[in-house]
């Protein structure tokens with residue numbers, strides 16, 4: 001199960017000319033009015049601490065890209081997540097409604113059949129209707145069966161895992177994750193399984209509705225997220241990208257050995273990896289739609 005850390009209460013936002021597109025009348029003296037709609041990117045970190053960001057706490061120096069965003073953009077220092085747990089905070093972020101109203105007050109499990117109630121409207125559905133290309137990358141955790149899958153909740157494109165990466169097993173186990181060798185067939189009780197075998201569903205990696213890897217290779221996941229995120233913003237305008245990072249949720253997984261530094265400070269190494277991932281996406285967006293994109297990190 002996911003560890004229930006309090007979600008970060010701080011939102012770092014970077015934007016350029018945010019309102020010019022919605023209010024052409026007040027924008028761009030002399031230039032032609034923009035017809036293009038503003039692109040939106042929401043990057044949601046998981047289980048991150050307030051003091052993890054250098055912009056919040058000077059002793060941390062692991063987040064140069066985010067610190068720069070905080071400096072150039074706007075910081076909302078009293079921005080509250082609707083919940084301290086995975087599914088409810090995501091449900092509220094995407095519906096704009098508190099758990100008591102949207103029905104998601106607890107985390108979904110790997111065995112859950114339900115998800116975010118189907119009568120709720122997601123931000124992606126609203127933007128899709130408005131002509132946006134919509135993509136969700138990363139951890140979903142709002143139901144993974146049938147119509148609860150992100151492909152049916154307003155996202156044209158999906159790449160990621162259905163819930164937290166400590167749910168299920170994988171072949172590159174991290175801090176608290178069991179490996180995946182299957183238990184012998186036809187055995188009914190868990191206690192009769194050998195210690196090394198695992199009866200849980202191996203963590204799947206989805207692209208749209210297809211499982212492309214199972215168990216997911218956690219070591220290469222951050223790189224894949226970065227690649228898919230940068231590809232998704234190249235597909236056209238206007239776009240909405242919802243990137244729900246695995247960072248900083250346990251298990252902390254390093255990209256590449258050797259791990260000289262990362263072995264001494266796995267948390268710091270993962271922070272730097274997350275920061276680099278955000279920096280990579282921001283650089284891509286800056287190169288294709290800098291004047292017209294609203295990028296949030298929360």
Ligand SMILES: *[C@@H]1O[C@H](CO)[C@@H](O)[C@H](O)[C@H]1NC(C)=O
Nearest residue numbers: 101102103117118119120121
């Ligand atoms: C969806 O249905 C539930 C149960 O009837 C209700 O409480 C909730 O308000 C509905 N949501 C919307 C957006 O209408």
Ligand SMILES: *[C@@H]1O[C@H](CO)[C@@H](O)[C@H](O)[C@H]1NC(C)=O
Nearest residue numbers: 155156157158207208209210
């Ligand atoms: C994912 O779905 C979208 C929308 O249907 C489609 O354009 C895209 O080609 C699909 N990608 C893959 C890899 O299946």
Ligand SMILES: *[C@@H]1O[C@H](CO)[C@@H](O)[C@H](O)[C@H]1NC(C)=O
Nearest residue numbers: 171172217218219220255256
């Ligand atoms: C997982 O990905 C890493 C990094 O790309 C690679 O070195 C490793 O061989 C992969 N593991 C498996 C089991 O494929």
Ligand SMILES: *[C@@H]1O[C@H](CO)[C@@H](O)[C@H](O)[C@H]1NC(C)=O
Nearest residue numbers: 256257258259260261262263
């Ligand atoms: C890590 O250790 C290896 C082997 O001792 C060494 O060659 C390499 O330079 C070290 N890398 C860093 C970043 O310190």
